[in-house]
Amino acid sequence: MDQKITTIQLTKLGVDTVFMSFLEVLIDRRIDVLFAIQEHLVLVFTPVLLAAVISIPLGILATRYRWVEVPVMNIANIFQTIPSLALLALMIPLGLGIGQKPALVALFLYALLPILRNTYIGIRNVDESVKEAAKGMGMTYFQILYMVELPIALSVIMGGIRTATVIIIGTATLAAMIGGGGLGDFIVTGLGMVRNELILLGAIPAAVLALIAEFALGRLERILTPRGLRIARDS
Amino acid sequence: MLRLKNLTKVYQTDGEPFLAVDDLSLDVDQGEFVVLIGASGCGKTTTLKMINHLIEPTSGEIWINDVPTKDTNVVQLRREIGYVIQDVGLFPHMTIAANIEIVPKLKNMDKHKRRERTRELLELVNLDPAIYEDRYPAELSGGQQQRVGVLRALAGDPDLILMDEPFGALDPITRDQLQDEMKDLQQSLAKTIVFVTHDIDEAIKLADTIVLMKDGVIVQAASPQEMLKNPANDYVREFLGEERLVPNADVTPVSDIMLTEPLTISQEAEAAEVVSKMQKRGSDYAVIVDSSRRFGGIVTAHDIQRKGVKGKALPQVSDRRAQAVVDTTTIRDAASKLANGTRLLCVVDRKQRPIGLVSRTALLRGIVDLWDGSKNNDNPVNETWS
Ligand SMILES: Nc1ncnc2c1ncn2[C@@H]1O[C@H](COP(=O)(O)OP(=O)(O)OP(=O)(O)O)[C@@H](O)[C@H]1O
Numbered sequence: 185m186d187q188k189i190t191t192i193q194l195t196k197l198g199v200d201t202v203f204m205s206f207l208e209v210l211i212d213r214r215i216d217v218l219f220a221i222q223e224h225l226v227l228v229f230t231p232v233l234l235a236a237v238i239s240i241p242l243g244i245l246a247t248r249y250r251w252v253e254v255p256v257m258n259i260a261n262i263f264q265t266i267p268s269l270a271l272l273a274l275m276i277p278l279g280l281g282i283g284q285k286p287a288l289v290a291l292f293l294y295a296l297l298p299i300l301r302n303t304y305i306g307i308r309n310v311d312e313s314v315k316e317a318a319k320g321m322g323m324t325y326f327q328i329l330y331m332v333e334l335p336i337a338l339s340v341i342m343g344g345i346r347t348a349t350v351i352i353i354g355t356a357t358l359a360a361m362i363g364g365g366g367l368g369d370f371i372v373t374g375l376g377m378v379r380n381e382l383i384l385l386g387a388i389p390a391a392v393l394a395l396i397a398e399f400a401l402g403r404l405e406r407i408l409t410p411r412g413l414r415i416a417r418d419s
Numbered sequence: 420m421l422r423l424k425n426l427t428k429v430y431q432t433d434g435e436p437f438l439a440v441d442d443l444s445l446d447v448d449q450g451e452f453v454v455l456i457g458a459s460g461c462g463k464t465t466t467l468k469m470i471n472h473l474i475e476p477t478s479g480e481i482w483i484n485d486v487p488t489k490d491t492n493v494v495q496l497r498r499e500i501g502y503v504i505q506d507v508g509l510f511p512h513m514t515i516a517a518n519i520e521i522v523p524k525l526k527n528m529d530k531h532k533r534r535e536r537t538r539e540l541l542e543l544v545n546l547d548p549a550i551y552e553d554r555y556p557a558e559l560s561g562g563q564q565q566r567v568g569v570l571r572a573l574a575g576d577p578d579l580i581l582m583d584e585p586f587g588a589l590d591p592i593t594r595d596q597l598q599d600e601m602k603d604l605q606q607s608l609a610k611t612i613v614f615v616t617h618d619i620d621e622a623i624k625l626a627d628t629i630v631l632m633k634d635g636v637i638v639q640a641a642s643p644q645e646m647l648k649n650p651a652n653d654y655v656r657e658f659l660g661e662e663r664l665v666p667n668a669d670v671t672p673v674s675d676i677m678l679t680e681p682l683t684i685s686q687e688a689e690a691a692e693v694v695s696k697m698q699k700r701g702s703d704y705a706v707i708v709d710s711s712r713r714f715g716g717i718v719t720a721h722d723i724q725r726k727g728v729k730g731k732a733l734p735q736v737s738d739r740r741a742q743a744v745v746d747t748t749t750i751r752d753a754a755s756k757l758a759n760g761t762r763l764l765c766v767v768d769r770k771q772r773p774i775g776l777v778s779r780t781a782l783l784r785g786i787v788d789l790w791d792g793s794k795n796n797d798n799p800v801n802e803t804w805s
Pocket residue numbers: 430431432437439457458459460461462463464465466617
């Protein structure tokens with residue numbers, strides 16, 4: 185009985201100790217943390233935005249032309265399948281060296297698929313009858329795209345961007361392994377020095393960022409969904 | 420108005436050519452309601468979609484108002500042709516008003532005019548604009564959605580409207596309602612409509628001309644009455660169904676059973692002349708006509724004998740229980756007249772000229788013939804009636 189209580193107390197004490205020292209380090213190194221967060225955001229948003237700019241048109245083209253669809257979807261699939269750490273590490277033998285640049289490239293490749301896939305699915309899922317009606321009424325190719333297909337697919341595409349962002353926020357913590365900076369730096373250092381509070385210093389802000397991104401982009405997605413589609417979906 | 424000239428469509432499937440529409444020619448008049456019908460895969464949709472170039476013909480031409488459509492820009496062309504499909508295809512992200520206004524918007528029509536027209540159109544099909552214009556397609560029933568689909572096709576005020584099984588997915592009651600509305604709309608707006616259906620009853624109800632297709636060719640193109648009366652061959656007969664082919668007193672005109680070429684006499688004729696003409700023809704009655712050969716009554720041998728005609732004008736001795744009806748009167752209506760005091764009907768054409776007679780006996784014989792399916796219009800006018 186006695187022993188059990190002691191263990192619990194000790195464990196509790198241990199947690200408290202880690203938490204206390206985490207707060208201590210956080211206050212102590214708040215400038216470093218803010219800097220790391222900023223670095224991390226660059227590691228996330230640059231690749232995601234670039235991936236969106238490339239993937240959305242490619243995804244649309246893939247719905248139009250089979251000769252685009254097959255290679256593009258396969259290649260994006262391959263990037264997504266390679267374990268993230270391996271993909272980051274691969275940048276080194278590929279001649280990109282270490283640092284932020286190869287990290288950005290790897291994360292960009294990693295962000296392609298979710299956006300590409302959602303764009304492709306979103307546009308593909310627009311009812312054939314809706315497109316036929318649009319064409320039959322005399323809409324041009326581009327009018328059908330921006331008046332019908334894109335508005336209907338928009339929320340699905342946004343869903344792809346949200347997924348990519350959340351994934352990359354996590355994956356970007358690995359960028360530190362190749363000197364990419366960001367919140368991963370604390371984790372890597374913490375692992376090396378076996379200091380839990382340093383690991384938490386990287387992990388907690390990364391987790392919080394991911395949650396915020398999930399929530400905020402989720403809201404944005406809902407706002408961008410046309411009312412008529414929301415009604416259709418809810419009913 | 421619309422002319423299809425030797426339209427042919429060959430599809431390539433796995434390198435194999437497939438002849439879906441085979442050298443099809445058809446003329447459609449302004450304001451005509453043409454229904455394309457035929458078994459699944461006979462090429463109805465293909466024919467329809469070639470008209471607005473959603474499918475390019477392999478060969479042949481389409482002329483609209485004496486202009487070959489291949490000389491016009493397809494996008495412009497489609498904005499001038501209404502198009503309604505079975506799956507409706509309303510834009511789910513747009514309000515009902517925005518859906519209806521698509522073509523006017525594409526044509527850069529003034530925003531206020533557009534909305535005004537939308538409201539008029541909604542009222543035309545009994546959808547209250549105040550309630551429906553800001554709704555979304557998902558908030559409408561299937562029948563309401565298809566009404567909007569039809570309005571969307573009307574909004575650009577096209578002369579020609581193409582409809583591919585527009586009511587195929589609706590329940591029978593709603594379908595019936597929409598058919599009635601459609602026919603009314605077409606007649607009040609004088610639109611030319613090419614309408615595809617599987618449903619022969621729908622075709623009979625709506626069509627001015629039914630075009631029955633089989634394997635990419637037209638088997639028969641005729642008015643519903645004509646097709647029911649004279650099916651071109653066994654395929655048509657089978658397609659129409661025996662139960663519809665049995666002529667029916669509700670639709671068969673009295674002209675089908677009348678005794679043709681009635682004896683006519685001028686209203687100035689002498690009694691002796693009338694009697695001798697009647698005897699010569701073996702007829703017991705004669706139709707009196709005026710100088711323009713218009714119906715002026717009927718005299719019977721009986722009347723002449725009994726009342727005598729000396730010194731009387733023929734119309735004065737004419738039978739008061741005789742009456743003229745136009746040739747499109749149905750057998751049912753004729754029967755109800757004959758059952759309610761009228762003894763003899765003179766069938767007249769649009770100019771009031773007599774073209775036949777229907778007595779009670781003739782009517783009964785006609786109805787019996789309808790049942791037997793063996794119509795025989797050449798009955799001699801030789802019966803006696805009392
Ligand atoms: N894109 C295509 N490629 C190859 N064959 C086609 C194509 N579209 C239609 N066909 C074939 O052409 C024929 C006519 O098709 P169509 O769609 O015009 O028929 P339909 O009369 O409208 O039939 P349904 O009543 O079933 O709608 C069918 O045999 C069909 O299989």
